[in-house]
Amino acid sequence: MSFPSHRPRRLRVNPAVRRLVGENRLHPAELILPVFVKEGLQEPHPLSAMPGVSQHSRESLRRTAAEAAGLGLGGIMLFGIPTAKDAVGSGATDPDGILNQAVADVRKEVGDELVVMADLCLDEFTDHGHCGVLTPEGAVDNDATLLRYADMGVALAEAGVHMVGPSGMMDGQVAAVRTALDGKGFQDVSILAYGAKYASAFYGPFREAVDSSLEGDRRTYQQDPANGAEGLREMELDIAEGADLVMVKPAMSYLDVVARAADRFDVPIAAYQISGEYSMIEAAAANGWIDRERAIHESLLSIRRAGASVILTYYAMEVAAALRS
Known part of the structure; x- marks a missing residue:
């Protein structure tokens, strides 16, 4: 009988060997926690579609941020949910708006021990639920946005x-934000650009998380799931406009x-395991x-x-x- 001379199974015989030769590993510093903070809450409000995830009060947000810093996470991404919305998302730019208050709260709590990030979009703040300002005909006005x-x-900032x-x-969003910040x-505030954000069915539970008031859909500005090369083109433009990371x-x-973005670009590549994946x-x-x-x-290792x-x-x-344990 002829037996194989090459036996890859030798590198799988026990956990210690598998750990030794593992090609990819997860580390807390590479993980970002998305968190929802809702104006007016006195205690966390659990989400039915995302068991284990809640809308936070400002106080519970501070506790969560401190715990995240203690665990060595890379950062926290904040989403604000206001009690009042309007056509132009005024709460997004109000210094006393929930998202800006949340940013200040978390910075006061953790300082520079955790990268404090915020979602820069209008959808949580508009009464129509779209990510931008609408024209009289109801289309999203790119440049006004x-x-x-x-x-x-x-x-x-x-x-x-x-x-x-x-x-x-929106076309040109990174350049607009970079120019305004500078x-x-x-200049030291960095930009994590949602470079390739697809119009996905898997966002469903997120609608509950942010009390979405969306009318219609976002297919005229989010990307078509059929297209891969277009996503790379979007990320290339974002990098040229000043993005520090792309997602x-x-x-x-x-x-x-x-995978194609990681092979092509020399900036850090982020990926968002979204609500539908979690649920x-x-x-x-x-x-x-x-x-x-x-x-x-396994799901996180596949992304890594x-x-x-x-x-x-x-x-x-x-x-x-x-x-850690």
Whole structure:
């Protein structure tokens, strides 16, 4: 009988060997925790579609930020939910608006121990739920929206944000925000550009998380799921306009775009494991169909393996605690 001389299984014989030769690893410093903070809440409000995730009060947000810093997370991404909305998203640029207050709260709590990030978009603040200002005909006005983004970026910088995340997929949004920040002396505030943000069905649970008032859909500005090269073109433009990092969102269905971006660009690549990805794991685990902890770890490793050096995930604190232990 002829036996194989090459036996790859030798490198899988026990956990110690598998750990020794593992090609990719997760680290808390690469994980970003997305957090929702709602104006007027006195205590956290659990989300039915995302078991284990809540809308936070300002006080519970501070506690969460302190815990995230203690676990060594890379950062926290803040989403603000106001009690009042209007057509132009006035709350986004109000110094006393919930998102700007949240940024100031977290900076006061953690200082520079954690990268404090904020989603730079109008959808949580507009009564129509779109990411920008509308024309009289109801279309999103790209260039009028850029003026609002520029003002929002400055407001967040004045509140103390380390990094802003323009996520509305408006043409020229990174250049508009970078120019506004630099013009006000905020050259050190960095930009994590949502470079390839797709019009995905997996955003569903996020609508509950931010009390969305969306009318219609966002397919005229978010990307078509059929297109990969277009995503790379969008990221290339964002980098040329001054983005410090670029992101692919969602992660799960677009790992090919993550991999192509990592091969092509020399800036850090981020990927967002979004609400629908989280909810699917939780629902399947609750029904006993999958091993929850293994599924969480495997899903994040797949994003890391594809080439993302930064991962936004609602599992950030749980995974960081597990890695530490």
